[in-house]
Amino acid sequence: MLKKYMSLMLVFSVLMGVLYTGSNTSEAARFDNSKSKITLRVGAVYTLRSSGIGSAAKWTSSDKSVATVKKGKVVAKGTGVTTIRAKQGNISKKCVVTVKSASGKKGSKYNPKTFPKTGSKSIGFKFYMERKKIGKFKIKISKFKYGSKAAAMAKAGNSSNPVPNNNQQYLYFRVTLSYISGSQTIKMRDVFNYNKNIFGAYGAKHLAPINWGYGFEAYENMGNMVISPGTSKTAGVAILVEKGFKPVTFRIRTGKSKYTWIKM
Helix, strand or coil: CHHHHHHHHHHHHHHHHHHHHHHHHHHHCCCCCCCCEEEEECCCEEECCCCCCCCCCEEEECCCCCEEEECCEEEECCCEEEEEEEEECCEEEEEEEEEECCCCCCCECCECEECCCCCCCCEEEEEEECCEEEEEEEEEEEEEEECHHHHHHHHHHCCCCCCCCCCEEEEEEEEEEEEEEECCCEEHHHHCCCCCCEECHHHCCECCCCEEECCCCCCCEHHHCEECCCCEEEEEEEEEEECCCECCEEEEECCCCCEEEEEC
């Protein structure tokens, strides 16, 4: 009876060891903010992060012509597949990165329009909301700041603004929206939806707001602004997001099931 009991305990211990080891292997195979495989487009920047990987980790790319990596920041260089690895002590993590070309119709996710950086140029579009056409608009972004420049604006504008940590950055947009034609008064933030429609390059990462900044400049916050047909309004919005993704892109609903993508 004793031998039978000991045999059962041995089998149980082996099984628990296998399960425990399998759990660790699965955890070590991926990073906290991604799957074990990601797809990027040429020119995109994507930052891999992990609670188990620190500044002393050794980062490598199996094919630097496809993507390079430094301290977790992956830069997509050319089409192909590479494996990004990070190792620190006994912890080892990896991510298979597939890089594709930036292609498609202009204004699509993988070939976004480039927003004019100077002058009075704007982008015109037909805006849809809840699959219904609202009207014709023009949008102009006269100021866009991120990183240290936006953080300095936050500090100068309002001392109570949250201070970004090492993995965060502010994005600041000054937006002029012109309502060319239509019949419905709507919120400005419904058109320039900064909660849902701000991304890293080619839609690789949704930059969801972590917090907000106020008092950046003498412009009303966009969250409080409404706009009527035949008018133009200028407002600002500053959002605190995850750091390490560029270029910054945003999308606008320009059809029942269509977005136009624009990069800054």
